Amino acid sequence: MKRVTMAAQATLFALFALLAAGPALAHGDEDHGDAPAAVNSNGPQRQPDGTVFLPKSAQRLMGLRTLPVQQAALPKATELQGVVVMDPNAGGPVQATQAGRLVAPPQGFPALGQRVQRGQVLAYVEPVAGALERSAQAAQVAELQAAQALAEKRLARLQVLADTVPRREIEAAESELQSLRARGAALRQGLGGREALVAPVSGVVAASQALAGQVVDARDPVFEVVDPQRLRIEALAYDLGVAQDVGDAFLVNASGAPQALRFLGASTRLREQALPMQFGGVQGLALGQPVRVVLQTRSTVTGHAVPAQALMKNAANQTIVWVKQAPERFVPKVVLTQPLDGARVAVTQGLSDGDRVVVQGATLLNQVR
CATH class of the missing domain: 2.40.420.20 (conserved putative lor/sdh protein from methanococcus maripaludis s2 fold)
Structure with missing residues (x-):
């Protein structure tokens, strides 16, 4: 009995080994293994050689x-990094020359991007002499105006009675009236001694720090006016020989054709180990915008x-x-x-x-x- 059992086990073991070694067949010798994926040889494809x-x-x-x-x-060319700057002849800051409080003109403070004309008043700066002092000056002006009106009436009455009134009284009245007028003019000039901030050039307002009632110090920038049709690009060249062999220059735009630039000149002083160069003929850009400039030389x-x-x-x-x-x-x-x-x-x-x-x-x- 024991021999039969061992023989059966050996037979089963051999059968399992045979099945494991042979291919998996079923349903009339059909192979259920993984078949290779179909390849579309007529479609776009990368070849083993990279083509x-x-x-x-x-x-x-x-x-x-x-x-x-x-x-x-x-032409041999090099690429420079630059930034948009204003033309010093077509733009500049508007600064106060004295400390004071900003006052809007009758038309109000100009808005960003608003076009202004050269000499146009953009704001006023009232001196920081104190509101109480200015109120006292205004009261004195009012008193002088009243006294001046009385002096004018008295002089007119004396001139009517010129035949019966001594000449020296008429002259004294005229002198008093002139004195009152002079004092009134001086007080009014002191009362209206505010500084007018005007546009240095015709252009648009590029920056504004103006607020009603804001106190500013001398030399504080309040506005910046620039002509957008006359901007420049300042680029830095680390190859000092480029400035001596300048040909054409182009502004590299993110979209569209490159814009031709006009070389204006190069500095003779290094800045951060580079030579500043300026180009003109720039339009449609913003101040401070970083740009790329391709500079061609006369070498080939x-x-x-x-x-x-x-x-x-x-x-x-x-x-x-x-x-x-x-x-x-x-x-x-x-x-x-x-x-x-x-x-x-x-x-x-x-x-x-x-x-x-x-x-x-x-x-x-x-x-x-």
Whole structure:
């Protein structure tokens, strides 16, 4: 009995081992293992060598456009960081020359962005002599005006009686009236001795610190007036030789074509180990706005001009462009670039004459996996 049991166990063990070693079959030898996923060989896909297969239909949907490039002598350029500043001849602060309290003109304080004319009164500064002193001066002016009115009436009466009144009394009345008038004029001048803050140039109000009744000290800025059509850009150049070899300059905009700038001059004194340079011809920007300036020199470099939007990054964070190698095949090429004019860059290494570079839709092409 014991031998039968052991024989049965051995048989079962061998059967289980055979089943485990063989393929899982059922329902007429059907294989239920994991089948490989179906691959659409006709759709956009990244090839093992890094190239991209892109059918014509997908190219039209992505709006792909290519441009053949040719090597040429291009201006050597550098990119500078700058900030928008005002033209000293077309803007400036409005400051008080004495301490006092701000008083609005009849039309009120100007609002931000409001256009003002040169010489227009923007505010008044009443001297901080004290309200009590000014009230006393106003009372004295009122008393003098009353005394002056009485003196005028007395003089008129004496002039009517000139035939019976001694001449010296008429002269004394005239002298008294003149004295009263002089004292009244002096008091009125002291009473109205507030300072008028006027616009230094015609432009718009760029900054305002004015509040009714606000007390300001001498030299405190109250307003800032600037002509928005006459702004400048101040950029810092860390290469001191750039200032001696300036060609064209362009403002790099976040959107749209680059804006041409006019080089005005460079300083001869370093600031933070850099040379300040100023450019004109700026419009549509705000004071203090940071900007990028591409400065071309008269020196040249050999390369291929490519739109900046054609530059992409690969997985290794290298700068690449996509080149059309075949009607439906695109190859990434690692390139070295230099700034050119804000809208284009100069590719100094990585391209050959006749390469068709993808200049539109490169972002979608770069995302194909």
